[in-house]
Amino acid sequence: MDLESIPGVGEKTVRALSELDDPERALRAGDVAAIATAPGITQGRAARIARGAIRLEHDDPGDFLATDRAREVYRQVLSLLKERTVTEYAAERLETVYPSSQRSRIVEVQEFASEALEREPDPAILEALEGVEPLRESGDVRVRERCLATTDAERYSEARQAVPELSVEVVEDAQGLAELARGYATVIALDESFAGVTLEGDVQVRPDALENPAEVVPERPLSFFAQNRDRLQAAVEVHRAAGLEPSCDLEALEDGLSRLAEDGTVAGDEELDRLTTAVDDLDAAASAAESVANDRLREAIREQDVTIEGSDLLSLVERGAGVDSLLSRELADDYAAAVEAARDHLVDALDLDQGEAEIARRAFSDEPTFPVERDEDAVGRLREELTAVRERRAGRLKRELAADLADQRKGARDLVRDALELDVELAISRFAREYDCTMPEFVDSEAREQTAESSKTASPSRGSSEAASRLPSSRDDGETANMSDDAVGFAIEGGRSPLLDEPLEAIEPVDYGVAGVTLLSGVNSGGKTSTLDLVASVVVLAHMGLPVPAERVRLRRFDDLHYHAKSQGTLDAGAFESTVREFADLAEGGEGSLVIVDELESITEPGASAKIIAGILEALSENGATAVFVSHMADEIREMADFEVTVDGIEAVGLVDGELEVNRSPVKDHLARSTPELIVEKLATESRETADTNGGTATATDGATDPLFYDRLLEKFE
Numbered sequence: 001m002d003l004e005s006i007p008g009v010g011e012k013t014v015r016a017l018s019e020l021d022d023p024e025r026a027l028r029a030g031d032v033a034a035i036a037t038a039p040g041i042t043q044g045r046a047a048r049i050a051r052g053a054i055r056l057e058h059d060d061p062g063d064f065l066a067t068d069r070a071r072e073v074y075r076q077v078l079s080l081l082k083e084r085t086v087t088e089y090a091a092e093r094l095e096t097v098y099p100s101s102q103r104s105r106i107v108e109v110q111e112f113a114s115e116a117l118e119r120e121p122d123p124a125i126l127e128a129l130e131g132v133e134p135l136r137e138s139g140d141v142r143v144r145e146r147c148l149a150t151t152d153a154e155r156y157s158e159a160r161q162a163v164p165e166l167s168v169e170v171v172e173d174a175q176g177l178a179e180l181a182r183g184y185a186t187v188i189a190l191d192e193s194f195a196g197v198t199l200e201g202d203v204q205v206r207p208d209a210l211e212n213p214a215e216v217v218p219e220r221p222l223s224f225f226a227q228n229r230d231r232l233q234a235a236v237e238v239h240r241a242a243g244l245e246p247s248c249d250l251e252a253l254e255d256g257l258s259r260l261a262e263d264g265t266v267a268g269d270e271e272l273d274r275l276t277t278a279v280d281d282l283d284a285a286a287s288a289a290e291s292v293a294n295d296r297l298r299e300a301i302r303e304q305d306v307t308i309e310g311s312d313l314l315s316l317v318e319r320g321a322g323v324d325s326l327l328s329r330e331l332a333d334d335y336a337a338a339v340e341a342a343r344d345h346l347v348d349a350l351d352l353d354q355g356e357a358e359i360a361r362r363a364f365s366d367e368p369t370f371p372v373e374r375d376e377d378a379v380g381r382l383r384e385e386l387t388a389v390r391e392r393r394a395g396r397l398k399r400e401l402a403a404d405l406a407d408q409r410k411g412a413r414d415l416v417r418d419a420l421e422l423d424v425e426l427a428i429s430r431f432a433r434e435y436d437c438t439m440p441e442f443v444d445s446e447a448r449e450q451t452a453e454s455s456k457t458a459s460p461s462r463g464s465s466e467a468a469s470r471l472p473s474s475r476d477d478g479e480t481a482n483m484s485d486d487a488v489g490f491a492i493e494g495g496r497s498p499l500l501d502e503p504l505e506a507i508e509p510v511d512y513g514v515a516g517v518t519l520l521s522g523v524n525s526g527g528k529t530s531t532l533d534l535v536a537s538v539v540v541l542a543h544m545g546l547p548v549p550a551e552r553v554r555l556r557r558f559d560d561l562h563y564h565a566k567s568q569g570t571l572d573a574g575a576f577e578s579t580v581r582e583f584a585d586l587a588e589g590g591e592g593s594l595v596i597v598d599e600l601e602s603i604t605e606p607g608a609s610a611k612i613i614a615g616i617l618e619a620l621s622e623n624g625a626t627a628v629f630v631s632h633m634a635d636e637i638r639e640m641a642d643f644e645v646t647v648d649g650i651e652a653v654g655l656v657d658g659e660l661e662v663n664r665s666p667v668k669d670h671l672a673r674s675t676p677e678l679i680v681e682k683l684a685t686e687s688r689e690t691a692d693t694n695g696g697t698a699t700a701t702d703g704a705t706d707p708l709f710y711d712r713l714l715e716k717f718e
């Protein structure tokens with residue numbers, strides 16, 4: 001795939017995309033998560049790029065949605081799907097699902113959607129999904145206490161590229177290495193020539209270091225896993241809750257994660273924790289040990305009756321001896337016991353092992369002093385020893401854990417990607433379950449053309465009214481849509497518009513099918529606009545490759561959808577002109593188009609409207625377009641048109657308590673009576689009934705009007 005030929009992708013984006021491991025795969029698969037890891041590419045942009053790549057792949061002109069209202073319907077159904085995602089990722093990923101006229105694209109999404117429908121949206125999975133996000137790539141790890149060294153300029157730049165986390169230093173010789181060892185805790189020499197050189201400090205010779213960067217910078221995988229610990233843990237939960245086939249060993253990953261602290265250090269190792277605490281507490285423990293000794297000694301002195309002969313006292317004073325000599329002479333045992341207690345305290349408080357305890361005991365001298373004081377040198381040695389052991393252990397554990405986790409990196413990435421993709425599938429599944437959706441059946445256009453050839457039907461428009469008349473006229477007649485393949489536009493059975501602002505259970509299922517060009521008449525508020533919305537949303541969802549909210553849908557694959565909403569009031573001359581122009585374009589290229597228009601007559605005065613609409617219908621019909629025009633002037637338009645245009649009708653079954661009772665499914669080939677007609681009919685019936693009870697006469701005094709008046713009005717409607 002030539003990245004630059006993707007619509008909307010310029011040079012800069014191509015550069016960013018080429019930093020991906022396998023940009024072609026990511027683009028082909030619409031893998032928004034992977035695309036969004038390219039530098040400077042947000043998830044939203046990644047979705048747009050993926051959509052462009054899909055269009056390129058399927059040779060899709062991408063202009064299925066031909067009008068503002070069509071685009072609006074798409075946004076509305078898309079947001080119904082997006083509302084059902086848990087992660088932001090899945091919402092963005094759904095942006096790559098758009099209505100297409102291309103069979104290959106529709107089939108591709110249909111396959112994905114069919115699998116999605118099998119998914120059970122279990123609340124436990126949805127809860128676990130809340131913690132899943134695309135993984136963070138840890139790019140900014142810096143390790144300061146370790147460096148790489150080489151004598152070779154080429155290796156130097158190779159090393160800088162391979163291990164950006166460490167400083168790389170150029171040295172002349174072993175002397176240079178020795179100098180580095182003074183500034184860094186660990187120096188890793190990359191040249192074979194240094195093998196056998198022994199220097200002070202931690203200097204390792206590892207010519208293969210660049211091949212296994214995780215070994216020289218275990219911080220790299222560790223920081224990746226530490227930063228993504230919660231997301232990975234959530235992805236593990238999602239896999240368990242959903243019973244998804246995991247891309248890696250979940251237990252091994254969890255074990256690795258449980259050994260990792262949030263800051264990328266190793267957690268859960270008792271020995272390391274002991275050493276760390278010992279180093280941290282050393283000063284405090286030494287002070288406490290001093291106090292133990294001094295308290296005991298003070299107690300002993302207080303309780304002791306020191307008897308000293310005068311000559312002894314004299315000699316002591318003459319020698320300038322202090323209380324120490326007195327202690328060693330008189331309280332030697334007490335002193336020894338106090339110092340022993342201090343040593344024990346230090347060893348116990350720091351939980352030292354035997355070797356460490358030996359060094360620790362030297363912190364208190366056998367030489368009597370009062371007060372007892374620690375030997376700072378000995379404490380310093382103990383600190384050095386503990387720190388060195390701790391560092392060695394931490395380093396080893398880090399390397400071991402990094403080695404375990406480094407192998408899991410790819411699996412972990414896939415694990416999160418699969419969890420996020422599951423969210424996309426679950427959103428489709430939830431939508432389909434909530435709206436009782438089915439997969440639509442596309443009537444193959446090639447088969448359609450062949451059938452048309454052999455049956456030699458008349459013009460599509462004339463054939464259409466006949467075919468459409470075979471569609472179910474109401475939900476009660478038990479028929480199913482039985483459109484022949486050569487005449488299919490769309491045939492919806494039991495459709496429930498997802499755009500209706502009604503609770504789902506209050507939506508009455510609608511059957512409606514059209515082939516060719518049709519007018520849709522009906523009572524006010526009968527559901528004409530809602531029927532167009534139903535048709536538009538079903539057609540858009542079907543061309544997205546998704547299930548549709550109906551019991552059964554058959555349709556042809558359309559090239560584009562032109563949906564014109566009812567315009568608000570009469571258009572000014574300019575707007576009127578541009579609308580007529582738009583229809584002129586339509587009339588030229590309408591084959592393969594689905595044109596649905598709501599009350600176009602409101603654009604200008606009624607007489608002119610009927611003429612213009614009739615003209616548009618003629619052109620669309622000649623071009624073989626599929627069209628539904630909602631109109632209150634169906635009768636007038638039919639008369640103006642020079643072909644037999646079908647008029648369907650949404651019928652009021654009657655008036656109940658002044659409210660119209662409506663059969664929401666349009667009746668084929670039937671001009672629906674208007675609301676005023678129904679009201680006049682009701683008044684006529686009522687006045688006839690009153691006249692009957694009054695013995696055949698109605699008078700002005702009893703408030704009832706002569707039934708003949710209403711009959712006269714009724715006649716006008718015939």
Ligand SMILES: Nc1ncnc2c1ncn2[C@@H]1O[C@H](COP(=O)(O)OP(=O)(O)OP(=O)(O)O)[C@@H](O)[C@H]1O
Pocket residue numbers: 500502506507508509510522523524525526527528529530531664
């Ligand atoms: N299938 C349905 N199930 C339940 N309610 C519906 C259905 N279709 C329409 N309605 C209700 O009827 C109302 C009017 O519908 P709609 O606006 O589609 O009628 P209309 O025939 O286009 O009206 P108008 O003649 O004024 O343009 C809707 O707001 C909705 O509440």
